[in-house]
Amino acid sequence: MDYVIEMLNIRKEFPGIVANDNINLQVKKGEIHALLGENGAGKSTLMNVLFGLYQPEKGEIRVRGEQANITDPNIANDLGIGMVHQHFMLVDTFTVTENIVLGSEPKRMGQVNLKRAEKEVQELSERYGLNVDPRAKIRDISVGMQQRVEILKTLYRGAEILILDEPTAVLTPQEIKELIDIMKSLVSEGKSIILITHKLKEIMEVCDRCTVIRKGQGIGTVEVSETNPTELASLMVGREVSFSTEKTPADPKETFLSIKDLRVKDVRGVEMVKGLNLNVRAGEIVGIAGVDGNGQSELIEAITGLRKTESGDIKLHEKAITNLTPRKVTQSGISHIPQDRHKFGLVLDFPVGENMVLQSYYNEPFSKNGVMNFKNIYKKANELIEEYDVRTPDAYTKARALSGGNQQKAIIGREVDRSPDLIIAAQPTRGLDVGAIEFIHKKLIEERDKGRAVLLLSFELEEIMNLSDRIAVMFDGQIVAEVKPEETNEQDLGLLMAGNSTSKAGGE
């Protein structure tokens, strides 16, 4: 048989949960094999088992037909298995090459031979079209580049089988295109790839076969050429999923958020928001479309009080909120679903329950006279977990142990539940499965219909087009155009986002 990897009847338990229950996965040599499943279905767990980070309770792993006992990642490396985790493990202040050789440095007389390593990295990079500068420092390169460094790291160690855990969740559409080309060139050299992704389009585009798991159980493997996104989605969720979100036309009322002439600098002191104007009204969803790095993050950080503004006004209900502290901003009625959930959204070492009251712990009924009331906190947490379908053994589990998608659902539950006037949702569905995306979109529209204002930031045009009532295109620190989704298309939007304001869809 020409399977490079066979995982047979794998079972992996965590306290209170069976993450993998008799799962089978067979990967052929030279194929790109998709692993599809809802958030918390057990995909990352299964891959961690293959990479030797977890030991399965039951089951058998065969590599190139031979039974393997992968008890730690070094053994996986020796067997030619490499893994790119969703959260990168790179040393910021090291160069690309230093990061790649870390742990397996080429030595000459006890000294690390960086010259040779640099050359090897350069060669690998050229061979697979990765385009990485071996001497650049990690902190100076984009997330997309960092991911390529992770891929190079596995190749440098001689990986023949690459596991990519949600590699596209953190990439911009352009970077995704490039990654897809890289994957194609890797398999054409005889490597095999296991790809985890929630984006069915990507599976349809690059994968040969797809294994679906649902709630820890293997549903089966399908040939991608014989299936379609709708079938994949229903296999994975176990019911029909609608892709475009149903919504009635917006009925915008008074202006909630108004931003005038806003200027904001980033950490390095470079002006990123350059005299920006924007209004968001009650009962509408305004989507900000733009290529990453055009000041979107700085804009949101300025509104939410996380970053000082240079000049300009931000008003909520005609009251200035410019440069208020994050707490004052929250109290004035703004919720914020942050772009980076691990950095801002959660205290990973706190239980899920305590994360649910991260901004409201000092209010009754969660505390009184400075003393916490954990009974009320966990009561609230359990309600939110129930309502937002956060899959966790219980509210006492640390947020760290939740799957990425379920962490996101917990944040969204917390932020929407606060009944704010304005919800700022930055990449709210990043890393979510199609079912969860449908759910989150429904929630945001529900909030809109209750008369709340929603400011959406997303790098996915599909999401912007689907959800927004009005699209504001951001380019070089300014809103360069405002368009209605029904009067534009992805192509025109793309042109506007590239700063091409002469496009016919343009206009103020």
Added chain:
Amino acid sequence: MLFSNRMINILIPIISVVLGLLSGAIIMLVFGYNPIEGYAALWNGAFGDSYFLGETLRQVTPYILSGLAVAFALRTGLLNIGVEGQVFVGWLASVAVGISFDLPMIIHLPLAILAAALAGAFWGFIPGILKAKLGVHEVIVTIMMNYIALYISNDIVRNVLTDGEDRTAEIAPSASLASEWLASMTYFSRLHYGLIVALFMALVMWFVLNKTTRGFELRSVGFNQNASKYAGMSVGKNIVLAMVISGAFAGLAGAMEGLGTFGYMNVKSGFTNIGFDGIAVALLGANMALGVVLAAFLFGTLKIGALNMPTEAGVPTELVEIVIALIIFFVASSYIIRWAFLRFKKEGK
């Protein structure tokens, strides 16, 4: 699942101690001493009669407080290496109040204890504010503050509290923690009421960190400053507060010596090590209030019991120190044991 995480947290310190004792035994064997006799002498020296027991408990008292100081800071993400210096200023302040006033006990004693806490708190405030405002790493500042504390205290003892003498006068009885009752129960050991203060403060630490909104903020800032800021907490304020509270615990440890054990302050040629040992106590106690109390108990036992090893078992003091150092080593490197455990559990990550 063989062991739960909770079990591991309890097992690791115990294994560390056992390993430390075992390697101590091997060292004694190698140098030709009988480890059983050695450890028997240690046991007798710590618990052999009520005098030794009293002395052991007396030694435990400042260890509890210095351990709490380090643990409190660690729980909020700060490494307070300056406990030693904070102990010094606390000791000095308590003695200064103790000798300078003539007040009824009900006012004098609390006042002297409070002075120690405030002095320690102030010594913690400085590195705290430097970290919060300027981002200076607290380890560097606290280390320097230790030396400043040592030399300033010596100078004040010599030139302010006395006229060029090497030790201050005895504190007034109304400011003393000494207890005739406890002393007579333990064949006139120096055991004093400070133990009650220390145990009470352990309770305070547990309550503040785990039950109050302030503790919630402090722990949150300790784990993730970005998320805390996002959630509306003031990161800087919490850093300063954490150092102030940690310093206050350390200052109280100084008061135990000043108002309890000694009743005076003398010029010192070097550090007391109460603060530095507090680091090991906190580590061994897994930074938890109850853990710190138990770990302090172990350290006090070792320190006092070891005094008996040269006389009763003929083990030279140097060797005793090696044995103690080994135990500390194994405790401090407990992460290796944790790692081995996780490998054993084959859980990774």
